[in-house]
Amino acid sequence: MSNKEITKNMLTARFDVINPDSIDEYISHNGYTALKKAMSKTGEEIISEVKIAGLKGRGGAGFPTGLKMEAVSQADGSPKYIICNADEGEPGNFKDRYLMEKDPHQLIEGIIICAFAANINNGYIFIRGEYINAINIMEKALEQARVNGYLGDNILDSGFNFDMEVYSGAGSYVCGEEFALLVTIEGKQGRATYKPPFPTTVGLYNKPTQINNVETFCNIPHILNMGGKEFSKIGTDSSKGTKLVCLSGNIVNPGLYEVELGVSIRDIIEKLGKGVPNKRAIKMVQLGGASGPVIPENMLDIKLDSKEMSKLNLNYGSGAIIVMDDRIDVLDILKRIIEFFHHESCGKCTPCREGLTQMLILLDRFTDGIATNDDLAILEILMETMNQSSICGLGQAAPTATQKVLEYFREEFTNKINSTDSIVV
Amino acid sequence: MQVKEALDKYGRTADKLIGAMLAYQKSTPCNYLTEDDIKEFSRETGLPESRVYSIASFYSLLSTEARGKxxxxxxxxxxxxxxxxxxxxxxxxxxxxxxxxxxxxxxxxxxxxxxxxxxxxxxxxxxxxxxxxxxxxxxxxxxxxxxxxxxxxx
Missing domain, CATH: 3.40.30.10 (Glutaredoxin)
Structure with missing residues (x-):
């Protein structure tokens, strides 16, 4: 299989072809044609196309986008809001930054189409504060869209009014969580809340709110342009379309690649990434980012396919692939990951706040060579508790990598158990 | 930039507070918000001082300690x-x-x-x-x- 057969440039087709600062270049490369098509349809028809396309959210959770659009459009309450979640902070991910910096109008067009479908008049693009370039590029693009009549009152003489603004985050990973993001926009500390109700019914200022990831919105113009049925032919039965993959770590050619869903992780690493420098062996690969699972080398033939992966309790998440060669110290990497979550935990719920502190203490016992069998048992119970009882995805997913290490590389822990005595404090 | 100027530019409602604080902080020589700054944001917006401080201390791009240029x-x-x-x-x-x-x-x-x-x-x-x-x-x-x-x- 050649590179050309693995990569499929749809969302990235205009990257480095057009000048992102120029709306004219976007328009001359098929830009805003999908919006015109959308405006000749009803909201129900647009939502139906997205459902037929089979698009699932690209932020990591993989919720069907059409169902989310339908839920917001049918929810009671006014005004409704639409929010683009560009709070990309998951270590290992940089796809949303590139989508905003290299083709900002593709994103804007996708958001406008969704707003039109659910008759929403106000929106935000919530960009993490560290992404200063992306913020500047998106603000400029929004202004150009306004000047050209794609935003504002009576868009393209349709009678539809819609505008949106960039909201800069201020440095907090947890704000990528929907409710933490919403309360941040409301000017409060970004802390998560119990679900349900979901933002589709009780969102920003308690009004129905559609929140989608950057890449998800960027798929919408393509669905409108080619039709849901054609779109659904890309990918596999359970995973439609393309996926932006962020390849990093110990890899010859790190970078952003767009692939058709269904490609194997091994093909991405070997054919696109050109393998590990100095032909070293791969120890493990983390999928999706810090909150994602790790897998050993002998599982790399698994495909980016939600059904196949879920059988092994895996998922490709937001598309990060972090390759680690045989020089790494697995427990040292796990400590880095847990330190990240410990720093980013909002501190609201006990399982996450205290659980992460205790995880670090336990991991230290293993690296210090004073761990016992009891420590291992306690660690496993602790992680299960965090999974089950943390309020939001941060605390629920923080132990994932550690749990997968215990599943696939258990000896990394058991080799470091010093004695079988009960816990020594 | 003065606190007032930042708020004039961004707006005095709660949803504009973080943006105004980031912009103001950037204009200060030591990249941080003093206790007096927090008080002034509170007075100007009508939001409680505790609420303004809770934001300044929560987000990692905002600082309540002096930093470099x-x-x-x-x-x-x-x-x-x-x-x-x-x-x-x-x-x-x-x-x-x-x-x-x-x-x-x-x-x-x-x-x-x-x-x-x-x-x-x-x-x-x-x-x-x-x-x-x-x-x-x-x-x-x-x-x-x-x-x-x-x-x-x-």
Missing amino acids: YIIQVCYDVPCYINDSVNIVNELEKILEIKMGQTTDDRLFTIEYSSCLGCCDKAPAMQIGATLYGNLTKDKISSILSTYRGGKDE
């Missing part, structure tokens, strides 16, 4: 770590003669750890202002720092 944010996370970001931190600490989290005596530089900068394809990475520096090596560090010592704009 240039904040060097070094990525802490795994993709950079396995590409030897530790060496980059050591080199910064050696050249600037400060430890992580500290500010140089001339108030020019602060080194901070940052969560992932979204630059994993060019690891190890750091950011100063709006400029991302990727594929860092020890050798690159001193030349990057000297451009700022020469008064480079962010």
Whole structure:
């Protein structure tokens, strides 16, 4: 299989072809044609196309986008809001930054189409504060869209009014969580809340709110342009379309690649990434980012396919692939990951706040060579508790990598158990 | 910039507060919000001082402690770590003669750890202002720092 057969440039087709600062270049490369098509349809028809396309959210959770659009459009309450979640902070991910910096109008067009479908008049693009370039590029693009009549009152003489603004985050990973993001926009500390109700019914200022990831919105113009049925032919039965993959770590050619869903992780690493420098062996690969699972080398033939992966309790998440060669110290990497979550935990719920502190203490016992069998048992119970009882995805997913290490590389822990005595404090 | 100016530009409602605080902080010589600043944001917006302070202390891009003119944010996370970001931190600490989290005596530089900068394809990475520096090596560090010592704009 050649590179050309693995990569499929749809969302990235205009990257480095057009000048992102120029709306004219976007328009001359098929830009805003999908919006015109959308405006000749009803909201129900647009939502139906997205459902037929089979698009699932690209932020990591993989919720069907059409169902989310339908839920917001049918929810009671006014005004409704639409929010683009560009709070990309998951270590290992940089796809949303590139989508905003290299083709900002593709994103804007996708958001406008969704707003039109659910008759929403106000929106935000919530960009993490560290992404200063992306913020500047998106603000400029929004202004150009306004000047050209794609935003504002009576868009393209349709009678539809819609505008949106960039909201800069201020440095907090947890704000990528929907409710933490919403309360941040409301000017409060970004802390998560119990679900349900979901933002589709009780969102920003308690009004129905559609929140989608950057890449998800960027798929919408393509669905409108080619039709849901054609779109659904890309990918596999359970995973439609393309996926932006962020390849990093110990890899010859790190970078952003767009692939058709269904490609194997091994093909991405070997054919696109050109393998590990100095032909070293791969120890493990983390999928999706810090909150994602790790897998050993002998599982790399698994495909980016939600059904196949879920059988092994895996998922490709937001598309990060972090390759680690045989020089790494697995427990040292796990400590880095847990330190990240410990720093980013909002501190609201006990399982996450205290659980992460205790995880670090336990991991230290293993690296210090004073761990016992009891420590291992306690660690496993602790992680299960965090999974089950943390309020939001941060605390629920923080132990994932550690749990997968215990599943696939258990000896990394058991080799470091010093004695079988009960816990020594 | 005055606190009032920032609020005039961004608006005085709660949803504009973070933006106004970031913009105001950036204009201060030591990149932070003083107790008096917090009080003034509170007076001007009508929001309780505790609420304004809760925001200033929660978000990592806002600071309540004096920092340098240039904040060097070094990525802490795994993709950079396995590409030897530790060496980059050591080199910064050696050249600037400060430890992580500290500010140089001339108030020019602060080194901070940052969560992932979204630059994993060019690891190890750091950011100063709006400029991302990727594929860092020890050798690159001193030349990057000297451009700022020469008064480079962010």
